[in-house]
Amino acid sequence: MADGGALPKHDVFQAIADPTRRKLLLLLDEREMPVTAISSHFPMSRTAVSKHLRILSDAGLVKERKVGRETRYRMEPEPLLELKRWLAYFERYWENKMAALKRFVEADDADGSDGAPDLTVINQDRDKPRSEP
Amino acid sequence: MADGGALPKHDVFQAIADPTRRKLLLLLDEREMPVTAISSHFPMSRTAVSKHLRILSDAGLVKERKVGRETRYRMEPEPLLELKRWLAYFERYWENKMAALKRFVEADDADGSDGAPDLTVINQDRDKPRSEP
């Protein structure tokens, strides 16, 4: 059979690109809320907020539930795992380099140089080829 | 003194929203490259790639260096820390739930149930209000 047809059209990366939508996530992470209550927190029309909610919903970042005449939204964190995984690919930068930087900062006035940072260690693995994540 | 004036105009969230730009980051994470070489990896004009590079540069995600007549770009991971921090705000979702899920998975055939997961623990903190990050 053919699938439901609803191609997502909005991914997590797009969804969180907009500051209003990031604010929405913070709000709906705290509590489930109906649209009018939600939109009272934003300097735009209820309809505009509703469209942002739709985009978040497309990305799976919020779930809606009808209760009487209102639609209540709450955050759904699961799609953020994709972001987390994407970010994890670059993790080595902080695993190695933050440690190196910390060491450098802590060395502080203990060195006799002109104050220019020695980034040798920090750039150590710049050219190592990697496979796709 | 007044600042340089160049308001960033592109933040990390916008920068990584585009799949081409995410691919660019993967490419430039592996090695520093001049524009023409970079653009050979993409099904669009060199100029288009150049504009994506500009956006990444605005967001601080790549740095450029002139070498003779070519401009070489390399990735700069630092701004991803902002993303990391933003994501960290939702960390509790995985701190608790992944542990709970792990426990469930490890219980495996040790339980006498029908195999349907008991998500009670996983949903435990759904309604706890939180302060802003």
Added chain:
DNA sequence: ATAATGCGAAACCAAATGGTTTCATAAAAG
């Protein structure tokens, strides 16, 4: 000196985005 290469700026364009106002409908309240 002349030609070729590498690159960004400019002008242009179609489509997507983020907002608006108006309208239709369903549910609750009077």
Added chain:
DNA sequence: CTTTTATGAAACCATTTGGTTTCGCATTAT
């Protein structure tokens, strides 16, 4: 039953986005 409330759909609009082609300017190669 009539009215009010909650919401999404539709039509519309300005701006941004992602792409193109053309052009000009340095820099390197012949």
